[in-house]
Amino acid sequence: MPDPSPHECAELAELALSAARLGASLAAELRSRPLEVSTKSTATDLVTNADRAVEEVVVAHILAARPNDGIVAEEGSGNGLDAPVVWVIDPIDGTTNYVYDFPGWATSVGVRTIEGTLLAGAVVDPRHGDEFVAARGRGAKRNGTPLALEPPPPLQEALVATGFGYDAERRAHQAGVFRQVLPQIRDTRRMGAASVDLCSVAVGRVDAYYELGLAEWDLAAGTLIAQESGARVEELDGGPPRAGGRVVAAHPDLWPALVDLLRRCGL
Numbered sequence: 001m002p003d004p005s006p007h008e009c010a011e012l013a014e015l016a017l018s019a020a021r022l023g024a025s026l027a028a029e030l031r032s033r034p035l036e037v038s039t040k041s042t043a044t045d046l047v048t049n050a051d052r053a054v055e056e057v058v059v060a061h062i063l064a065a066r067p068n069d070g071i072v073a074e075e076g077s078g079n080g081l082d083a084p085v086v087w088v089i090d091p092i093d094g095t096t097n098y099v100y101d102f103p104g105w106a107t108s109v110g111v112r113t114i115e116g117t118l119l120a121g122a123v124v125d126p127r128h129g130d131e132f133v134a135a136r137g138r139g140a141k142r143n144g145t146p147l148a149l150e151p152p153p154p155l156q157e158a159l160v161a162t163g164f165g166y167d168a169e170r171r172a173h174q175a176g177v178f179r180q181v182l183p184q185i186r187d188t189r190r191m192g193a194a195s196v197d198l199c200s201v202a203v204g205r206v207d208a209y210y211e212l213g214l215a216e217w218d219l220a221a222g223t224l225i226a227q228e229s230g231a232r233v234e235e236l237d238g239g240p241p242r243a244g245g246r247v248v249a250a251h252p253d254l255w256p257a258l259v260d261l262l263r264r265c266g267l
């Protein structure tokens with residue numbers, strides 16, 4: 001089946017943005033009430049009643065408009081995984097930030113083909129007042145303003161975002177990489193939500209981002225938004241970002257030096 005046209009991708013982007021707005025608005029409302037918090041893979045991997053409620057609302061909004069599409073979502077919602085168009089949803093990316101009421105959580109809604117080609121995406125981060133959206137081949141926008149990446153600084157003057165996993169052994173490895181990287185860049189920012197990190201690259205809030213071991217829903221929307229702003233977003237060893245991989249996002253002129261550093265530091 002041919003990939004959707006740029007016009008169809010623009011329509012998908014509009015639906016992704018309306019769904020992400022709906023989800024982020026509900027998440028913000030639920031944050032003002034007591035949360036029911038539980039854990040998933042580890043004692044630090046949190047999930048709340050809001051994650052589940054937001055996912056339910058976002059999925060219902062999408063399927064009302066496109067009932068035959070597939071759904072892949074963090075809290076387990078699924079639909080038609082053999083559908084040509086699949087929605088990839090993180091209802092609240094940055095759940096730890098959300099539980100602590102710390103800015104930097106977002107509702108992330110990505111759209112891809114069954115083969116994995118990213119078509120559209122939206123990330124709504126209400127605490128920063130940011131709405132990001134992109135359609136394949138039609139650019140990315142922040143609050144309606146088109147994005148275009150500025151030329152980067154040299155690596156030793158670059159502000160580089162990263163993140164750390166929930167598993168203590170993985171965090172120890174990530175800390176080892178980070179200890180070697182940090183003296184060779186300007187500084188780091190640890191936002192706590194991959195979708196916000198990737199959108200931060202798209203708007204130049206950071207010069208680059210890397211992280212090991214993310215889920216598909218952490219990556220989908222933010223990857224396309226960053227790519228459509230002019231960033232290179234790939235696996236460390238090349239190819240499209242994948243679940244459990246090593247995603248690197250930076251201006252194409254910064255990419256080679258950053259990848260070389262990350263490889264030397266053992267990412």
Ligand code: LIP
Nearest residue numbers: 093094095163164165192193194
């Ligand atoms: C988060 C990611 C973030 C990572 C966190 C966590 P969640 O996703 O977006 O980049 O560093 O450890 O995995 O669990 O908040 O949806």
